[in-house]
Amino acid sequence: MSAAPPVFLGSEVVEKHLHRASLLIPSLEAALANFSSGAEGGVVQPMRTVVPVQKYSGFLGVMPAYSAKDDALTTKLVTFYEHKKDSSVPSHQAIVLLFDPRNGSLKAFLMPADSEVLCILGAGVQAYSHYEVFTEQFSFKEVRIWNRTKENAVKFARSVKGPPVQVCSSAQDAVTGADVIITVTMATTPILFGEWIKPGAHINAVGASRPDWRELNDEVMKNSVLYVDSREAALNESGDVILSRAEIFAELGEVVKGTKPALREKTTVFKSLGMAIEDTVAAKFVYDSWSAGN
Numbered sequence: 285m286s287a288a289p290p291v292f293l294g295s296e297v298v299e300k301h302l303h304r305a306s307l308l309i310p311s312l313e314a315a316l317a318n319f320s321s322g323a324e325g326g327v328v329q330p331m332r333t334v335v336p337v338q339k340y341s342g343f344l345g346v347m348p349a350y351s352a353k354d355d356a357l358t359t360k361l362v363t364f365y366e367h368k369k370d371s372s373v374p375s376h377q378a379i380v381l382l383f384d385p386r387n388g389s390l391k392a393f394l395m396p397a398d399s400e401v402l403c404i405l406g407a408g409v410q411a412y413s414h415y416e417v418f419t420e421q422f423s424f425k426e427v428r429i430w431n432r433t434k435e436n437a438v439k440f441a442r443s444v445k446g447p448p449v450q451v452c453s454s455a456q457d458a459v460t461g462a463d464v465i466i467t468v469t470m471a472t473t474p475i476l477f478g479e480w481i482k483p484g485a486h487i488n489a490v491g492a493s494r495p496d497w498r499e500l501n502d503e504v505m506k507n508s509v510l511y512v513d514s515r516e517a518a519l520n521e522s523g524d525v526i527l528s529r530a531e532i533f534a535e536l537g538e539v540v541k542g543t544k545p546a547l548r549e550k551t552t553v554f555k556s557l558g559m560a561i562e563d564t565v566a567a568k569f570v571y572d573s574w575s576a577g578n
């Protein structure tokens with residue numbers, strides 16, 4: 285018997301089945317915990333391979349993963365290129381290939397405590413999705429944004445559907461007094477400085493995914509309790525971790541499992557690099573919903 289031909293699920297189908305990013309939170313929590321449980325967690329996820337395309341200031345990432353508990357096998361292929369101001373092409377483009385783990389057949393493609401003040405540095409694709417999830421999950425009294433190109437911050441503030449967003453003229457103005465700070469830029473040198481940060485704030489550091497790229501300066505890294513998605517990846521790929529020599533306290537999956545505490549009263553950094561297993565559970569979620577005809 286031959287395998288069914290793979291289906292192509294484009295962004296419209298993905299958005300229909302994953303109409304709110306927060307629908308993925310339970311699967312992502314489980315995936316992080318499984319990842320941080322070693323062999324018992326049933327996750328096989330080698331370090332991603334990153335191919336530099338130096339001539340054009342770009343990178344190709346290959347991100348395979350298998351989850352025995354979800355019985356899902358995928359690989360993501362993602363390119364990320366330095367943003368050209370006049371480019372109509374997004375800086376990141378990705379496709380997730382979902383295989384049938386029983387026989388390796390290709391099934392589908394998939395494109396893809398009381399905090400009061402939220403601050404977002406950056407106004408690109410990740411800024412929109414983080415705004416959506418954070419304002420849905422938590423009630424902030426104030427949301428601020430700063431972006432290198434101010435007009436994109438203004439566009440962001442005008443277009444998001446949710447709590448109003450205040451556009452700040454400097455990163456320092458946006459950060460001062462903020463309880464939660466999200467860095468979602470393509471910066472390669474620090475844009476967030478320790479002296480600006482309110483003690484006890486939480487920083488979600490999403491950009492700077494190369495060993496020589498920074499978003500956070502040494503003071504932020506050294507004066508915070510550091511959480512990562514994957515120790516191995518952080519020590520190989522994160523310029524903020526490698527160059528600051530900051531000590532890693534825990535993987536987020538260990539917090540989800542309860543084997544390491546969430547030190548909420550301390551200044552904390554979660555350095556996220558993105559893991560293939562997150563794409564695995566996301567791809568399975570969309571494919572299962574699509575194939576059930578929802």
Ligand SMILES: NC(=O)C1=CN([C@@H]2O[C@H](COP(=O)(O)OP(=O)(O)OC[C@H]3O[C@@H](n4cnc5c(N)ncnc54)[C@H](O)[C@@H]3O)[C@@H](O)[C@H]2O)C=CC1
Nearest residue numbers: 375406407408409410432468469470471491492556557558
């Ligand atoms: N940790 C994770 O799971 C993931 C991380 N990323 C990373 O998140 C970051 C944001 O990604 P997207 O929103 O998709 O990118 P995007 O291209 O849509 O937006 C990039 C933003 O960074 C700003 N920017 C660019 N160069 C800058 C600089 N030198 N200084 C300050 N701001 C600068 C731009 O104005 C724009 O607001 C990237 O570094 C990307 O690689 C992306 C996907 C997943």
Ligand SMILES: O=C([O-])C1=[NH+]CCC1
Nearest residue numbers: 362364493557558559
């Ligand atoms: O997880 C991901 O896809 C990426 N993280 C950094 C660049 C792309």
